[in-house]
Amino acid sequence: MTEPVTLHDGYYRIDVDAWLAERVGPHHDDRSRQLRDFTRHEAFDQYQPAVDVAGRLQLWCAAHDLHLGDGALIEHDDTCLTKAVTIVLAAGSTLPREALALVSIDGAAPEVFADATTDDGYWRDAATITISCPGGHTWTSDGDSHLYGDDGSEHRAADLYGPGRVISRCRDCAAYDDNSTDAMCPCPGVAVYCPACDQRCQVGLPQIPRIEDVR
Structure with missing residues (x-):
């Protein structure tokens, strides 16, 4: 099954079919x-x-x-x-x-x-993704320079991660390459880590409010 969001070296891509299905x-x-x-x-x-x-x-x-x-x-x-x-x-x-x-x-x-959207603005947004960790922290990235916490707080990505580091080298892959472990990581070599607890995060698409959900 195609992942809705895939990570690459320094950028991410949103599957257009998954993006469309939300709307x-x-x-x-x-x-x-x-x-x-x-x-x-x-x-x-x-x-x-x-x-x-x-x-x-x-x-x-x-x-x-x-x-x-x-x-x-x-x-x-x-x-x-x-x-x-x-x-x-x-x-x-x-x-x-x-x-x-x-x-x-x-x-x-x-x-x-x-x-099915409740606002045309959701069609104009083709960059927003969610970042969530096992510790329960959830962030939203606007694809630009800010992250938004689940409490509504706004943060500069550079303040949380440093310049250009939201997507970073996978630590498990790095450990394998350095011969620190024999376990090969199946990921593409990059990951996002939670700025609050440093655990590895899952990335996905935000849930878009739908007309049938607000009736």
């Missing part, structure tokens, strides 16, 4: 087929410059009387995600408004899902 509800089969047929229509071949995926998704929404609010188009590159993703958030024109997410991963054929 979407049921898949809309019929709408997805309609959208794919629309985006592949030969009429788009006549446009120069070509209409990109984002433009085609928005045109399909207009053709189906779906409302696009400010900031409906969201695009993430593969800096933190394993693949680039294009999202268009839309809403039905009648009440109660149906929230939809049109998604194309790495330029592939788009899909239509129910938007």
Whole structure:
């Protein structure tokens, strides 16, 4: 099974499918087929410059009387995600408004899902991960320069770890390489250690509030 977050030397990657699963509800089969047929229509071949995926998704929404609010188009590159993703958030024109997410991963054929998030801001965040240790400490990393404790406290990562050291060399791997132990560690060679108790941490994705959870 693919891990939702994988550690590398000095950076991490978030599995795009795991990231997406946190944010979407049921898949809309019929709408997805309609959208794919629309985006592949030969009429788009006549446009120069070509209409990109984002433009085609928005045109399909207009053709189906779906409302696009400010900031409906969201695009993430593969800096933190394993693949680039294009999202268009839309809403039905009648009440109660149906929230939809049109998604194309790495330029592939788009899909239509129910938007299960309680706030559009969760779609704009493609960097946040959680860090938790066996001692019960939990931290959230914004992928930049800060860590947030489970008590709401904010800390500069450099103050807790030193410059550039949130992800560090795995101590078990280092011990094996130094012949201090005969036990070979199966990890990729890097790890995150808890800044509170120094135990090895698990990394994952934060739980995103979903509409069905707040009803």
